[in-house]
Amino acid sequence: MEKICVKDISKSFGNKTVFYHLNLTINSGEIRCIMAPSGAGKTTLLRILMGLEDIDSGSISGQKGKRFSAVFQEERLCEYMTAIENIRLVTPCLSVKTVWQELDRLGLKDCANQIVSELSGGMRRRVSILRALLAEYDILCLDEPFKGLDNTCKEQVLEYVKQRTTGKTVLFVTHDEEEVLQLGAKKIMLSDMDTGVCQLC
């Protein structure tokens, strides 16, 4: 698969410059972890790559026509649907049994048929992670996916994510170095935003 090349992209929201001539390359089949302080534009970068935000200048190649899958900062689940229904909404080809088995692997067997608005924050998080992992995709974007999970649960989910993303192109936003190590991801540091020099480190 073609690599993703981000060339000299700039992005501002009003007077606030988020990126100024940002360059980075993401090779196919690798897990890249984007790290930066809060407000530095990690989520914006993911949104740009997914086609949810326009750039002010620059160019991006290699992502056109690719299928994306994502875990957003918020769960973005349909509150009126069950866990299984939420997952099958994006993967209608998967049987209920298969989805149920995968939910079981993340400890969600008992709440598979429960409306997600009745689930705890951690359960909802796991459902949204599973939805992203079960969807058919070429590039997976994970925006602080383990936020709100307790340590035991996080270990279990990290292991599951690692198994399912082997050989896949993954862009992963986090503040936690431990998560980067466990997933074996390569780091991208977004830095020097104010000086207008933002490069892949």
Add this chain to the structure above:
Amino acid sequence: MRQSIEKREIRLWAVLFWLIIWQLASMWIDRDILLVSPIKVLFRLCQLVCAAAFWKTIFFTLSRIALGFLLAVLVGSVLAGLSSRYRLIYELTAPLMLTVKSVPVASFIILALIWFSSRNLSILISFLMVLPIIYTNVFGGIRSVDKALLEMAEVFRIPWRRVVRFIYLPQIMPFFNSACSVSLGLAWKAGVAAEVIGIPKGSIGERLQQAKVYLDTPDLFAWTLVIVVMSLVFEKLILVLVRICATWCVSVGGKRT
């Protein structure tokens, strides 16, 4: 506690209380022409029900009001969908809806009588009364759909048919439900009022008009009761259909607990 109050808004004892008050008031006035007793109304209603003409009259009015209502639901929903998608259609529709909302129903009735025959007057009038309510509510529902879910659908490339069914419809349904609930009663009131003015042959409006001419208060009350019951039954039926539709919208697969 709150749920139990909501579920039993109308208590039988309260209905009986007001029926007794009505009976006592009619006994005190003692003139049927001014206030007929509920027992006499019930008796008259029983007489009416036994006649084939009663059911024909009901069918005449019900079919027209229902048709007007359903047409308004269809046109209002489609217009709301198009207005939310195309600004030009929204701008074109806005003054129309404002006019329909503001013009008194009597003006529409008289104008319609000048233009057309009175036979299908109640279709047009119930349509005009329901249209802006459905349009406004469905449009509001579409505008309030969670943008984050739409982005999610965009990223996962969920086909638009599934987006409409599983994301738009479930979120619009509460708006649509309340619009139907409000407009159903209005469709009946305005539809029958149109028939009373236009007096189409074989309609409930004609029967009410006759009751007025002959000062037949028992008939007037009996037909009014029929209208209330039909309006309630029609409303319940439509709301059950809306609920079934809402359940269908979210059933992607798998059972629920």
